[in-house]
Amino acid sequence: MSIQRIHFDDIPTFAMAPGVDARALFGERSMFNLVDLAPGSSVAPHSHPHEQLGVILKGVLVLTLDGETHELGPMDAYVVPGDVEHSATCGPEGATVRDVFTPVREDYRERASAGS
């Protein structure tokens, strides 16, 4: 793995769900995922063994973690341990969120390289 330097606007998007677009930067051990949720979009309940750290950059993210719902705004952050079920919707203006997955989501690497 070599040094990387990139502007997030230069990273192609891939679709995580209808209205949910992501830009991913892959390290060897972890990855950034910058996620834009359009108004009315959502991420269905799911889980994965990867640890997920996240922080809200813009808008409101309504995040349900293991059955408990949290309304999060800019600079709110979370840690979702592996295998914890979670889902998300967003506020009327949508939301922008930066997530980190450890280890790298190889499924996202495939989707990011295929384009949206």
Add this chain to the structure above:
Amino acid sequence: MSIQRIHFDDIPTFAMAPGVDARALFGERSMFNLVDLAPGSSVAPHSHPHEQLGVILKGVLVLTLDGETHELGPMDAYVVPGDVEHSATCGPEGATVRDVFTPVREDYRERASAGS
């Protein structure tokens, strides 16, 4: 490791260097580190085995990676593999940067819990 939810403003700062203050959120496998560099501050050349991903939130970060200098602005991002020497200064208005370390920097956990 359990679910965490916190606002970054509620995380106490610790000093990384004079004028360089950080707020850390620790997962089990990785951590966020939100770093504010005051104008004129710098981070001396150093390296660590941890992988480091980062993104500029505000201002300008002048980052030297393995001898090559990069002037980075908002939404510029980087991946620094483990054991690569790096240092940083900032622009005249300072800089705010969000870093991710994998694995967790246990030295930062100690400093964060001790306070600045």
